[in-house]
Amino acid sequence: MIDQPARARDFGQSRPHAGENPPFLLTTSSPGRSQRRLAVCVLVVLVGALVVTAPFARIPLENTEALLPAYAAAVFVNEVITASLLLALFSVQRSRAVFALSIGYLFSGVMVIPWALTFPGVFESLGLPDAGLQSTAAIATLRRLGFPIFVLAYALLEDSGSSARVSHGSARSVILAGVAGVVAIACGSTWLIVTSDDALPGFMKDTRNVAAPWQYVPATAVCLYLVGLCVLWIRPRSVLNLWLMVVLCTLLIEIVILSYLSAGLRLSLGWWAGRLYGLLSASLVLLVLLSEKTTLYARLVRSVSAERRAREARLTAMEALSASIAHEVNQPLASMVTNADAGLRWLGRQSPNVDEARAALKRIVDDGHRAAKVIEGITTMFKKGAQERVSVNMNRLIEETLRRCRDEARLGRISVQAELDADLPPVMGSPVQLQQVISNLVANAIDAMTAVAGRKRVICIRSARRNSDAILVSVEDSGTGLDPKYRDRIFEPFFTTRSDGMGMGLMFCQSVIEAHGGRLWVTDNEPHGAIFHFTLPSADDPPSTAGATVR
Amino acid sequence: MVMSDDSLIAVVDDDESAREAVAGLVRSLGFLAAEFGSAADFLASDQRSRTACLIADVRMPGVTGPELYSHLMASGTPIPTVLITAYAREAARDRALKSGIRCYLAKPLDPDELLACIRSAIGDGKGRIE
Known part of the structure; x- marks a missing residue:
């Protein structure tokens, strides 16, 4: 390496060939028919729920603020766990696409905290400073538009060849930098938003009702979701891609309920229904990751035990082979010793019998040839099918x-x-x-x-x-x-x-x-x-x- | 030591080179030796009555060495027998010696041990030794 640095090549680092990913990873294995069917079922149920909820969407549900922290905590936990599982996948696969997606989940999860903290009326009892009227909506905007952009980044980076791999050894520092960056951006933007409420666009008329500028947010989000869906659709279908499409559909339904059916009315029935969709979308990839891991683990156990059985069978065959080789070689060796003993006896007599001694030596020669033939046979067998030079x-x-x-x-x-x-x-x-x-x-x-x-x-x-x-x-x-x-x-x-x-x-x-x-x-x-x-x-x-x- | 003119040592082994080697050693020890490729050959041979001692391989296709010995015992014509084998096992050895086998020797044979075994065998040979 020191003499020839130019020739040194790190195979873990360079030369990643597209399509040579290890199979069975969530990002590389293609979904089976049952997976596709399940995804379609989930979508059908979601749309059905949307239709059922629609007539009642604007019924206000008073005093439900108390449920908000529970909702926020659930979303936060789900999204952060999803992010860490995806980061674990990244550390094995080193795909930038997976990294982008995990950062998206982390960002979305972390931003839930300031969103819930600034929600009007939620944390008043905790004595937190009252945030401005526009803070919550501005944070929600960042979160809502940020996540689909990361999904889009995932879809675009995926499969784009050698540049999409992060070099070996640096995975940990990349992950640390990513996490630190997300936390810094979340804190920074929250601080900016909370301290400069007057400069923010007037998304809200009052604590419950949205104003005219808000309409651009759901519209942009819908566009991003649709673009994401299109890009994921034309990509090679993996398990992760399939379920990300379901996630985007869920988010699409969520935004439709939140912003159009319930007209953005906070704490209405439609608004809460949308929140449930949000929670579902936050959990979907997590559930898929966990179930896939269990499936893969079972498959791994099966293949390991199959391999062990094969190895044991091979071992038995080798034992039998070696026993027969030992026998084949031992026979002539034992005869050689016995013949040599006989020869020595003939020569050791008072009047040595040279003819008999010669006969014994002749038998030794024959035995030697026989042993050599056995060895040669083994060697030939060993080289069988591979003799061509x-x-x-x-x-x-x-x-x-x-x-x-x-x-x-x-x-x-x-x-x-x-x-x-x-x-x-x-x-x-x-x-x-x-x-x-x-x-x-x-x-x-x-x-x-x-x-x-x-x-x-x-x-x-x-x-x-x-x-x-x-x-x-x-x-x-x-x-x-x-x-x-x-x-x-x-x-x-x-x-x-x-x-x-x-x-x-x-x-x-x-x-x-x-x-x-x-x-x-x-x-x-x-x-x-x-x-x-x-x-x-x-x-x-x-x-x-x-x-x-x-x- | 001299044996009576017509008595001999029979060597029964299916492996030709092993059989020749053992018979050669027996001859070099001063005995007459006759070779047989199987227990059946030996039993059918007219030299059977002249046999003072039987040296038989334990593992042979068809009738094995121990089976040959049992057969001779059962038919009322016992011959002092030395079993030889390439796979000496303690348990098999004990079983063989208990059943009346003279010696149970591992290949390659130790000439002095073989000589002692043959001597002890033909010592029982009812006056065939002079």
Whole structure:
């Protein structure tokens, strides 16, 4: 990294390919038929409620101010929790779109507080200073117009390619800055509004009835909702998009009831009905997030247990295979020992029987050949389907493997770097096997770092020329490192320090690398972790040398 | 040590190279050895009556070593038997020795141990030893 900064590439940071998001996230999985049906049902119920409420919308409900703090608290809690769940999604997915949406929810939730505090007659009993007549309406305007703008930002940023990803490692500071910004804007605007009541547009005639300038607010809001709906409609349909459309519809119905059916009359039946819609819209995405999380968790549990079953089956097969290999090899070995004993006896006699000794030696030779044949058979079986040797560009193989591992690494909050020698010569080998070696080593490195806390989790893969006739690839992690007492055993079959591991990974890697005429070894990384290195003879190597190492 | 002219040690093992090796070792220890690829071959052979000691593999397709021994016991023609195996297990060993098996040896065979076993077996061989 120090010698070749220009070639260093952070795979967690750059190269985000659109459409390569991990599946099953709320923002990437598409809604099923039942989800769509549910969304339509919710809308139908809402419109039905709107129709039922309409004739009674202007009936005033006196002395209901007392309910307002409860309403405000419910909206605040729902929207802030939604915002934090979306921020958690953002920290995994790092999509700016999701960030914009979470900030929108946070803004909407935070602005409920000054709205309720300034509402005429609500907090008088608490001895709060009486806010001006226009304050509440002005705050409501900010909140009402602010939220759809954030939704619009979400819809527009979504899927807009590489620029929409926030770089690795900075998620926490981005979140902190966003939260701080929202709180600052909420406080600042509230202060401005409360202290300069005279300069505000005259939205209200009195504490209950709106004035002429107010009509622009719902009109603008309706426009924003409609634009948001259109943009969401033409975007690829995800679960989140679907329910955001329902949310915008709910808000649309809310504004229709609040501002048109009840003519903006505060604390009327229509006004309160609109508030209920507002509460519903504040809860919808939260409910969807929670139910999706539960569904995904169940799916995860199922897939993990399926994988565990598959692994156990594989383990049983491996045990059977290894037992039969052990038997096949042990038989000729035992015979060789017995024949050698017989030979020694013949030669140890007072008059050595050379003919019998020779016969015993001949049997040893046969047994040796037999053992070699067994081993050869295993090797052939091992290479089955992957015997084809072609010219392989290791850099491309590494990049491809890293792209596959990227999502797993991101979920483990691991940054993956590659420093690849652009002048790397090709090697002759099986691309399938060599790719398995790299992905085994990377998977090993990821596993070694899952328990790491308090320091950076970094995987670095390097490729370089080694001498004139070989290449060197190293996979370096900042994980827990190697226990010295296991160091000599890690390449043994069935050796593993993991409770769930099969222990075939490193043995497989070593076999493949040695079958390609290379070498695999491990050293300590400073100050933490391990480095696995392997060499491979390069393809432009003279064939005689390659022939000596590649069988 | 000299055996009577016509008595021999029978080696029964389905694995040819293992059988040859054991028979070779038996011969180098100074005995006559006859090889059989299965229990059935041995039972059908006319050399059965000359057999002073039987060395049989535990695991064989068809009739196993212990089964061969039981068969000989049941038919009233017991032959002192040494069982050999590549999978020596304590429990199987105890069971075999209890049933009257002379020795239960793990492959690869220790020549001195095998010699001791054969000697002890043909010592019971009703005067076949001179």
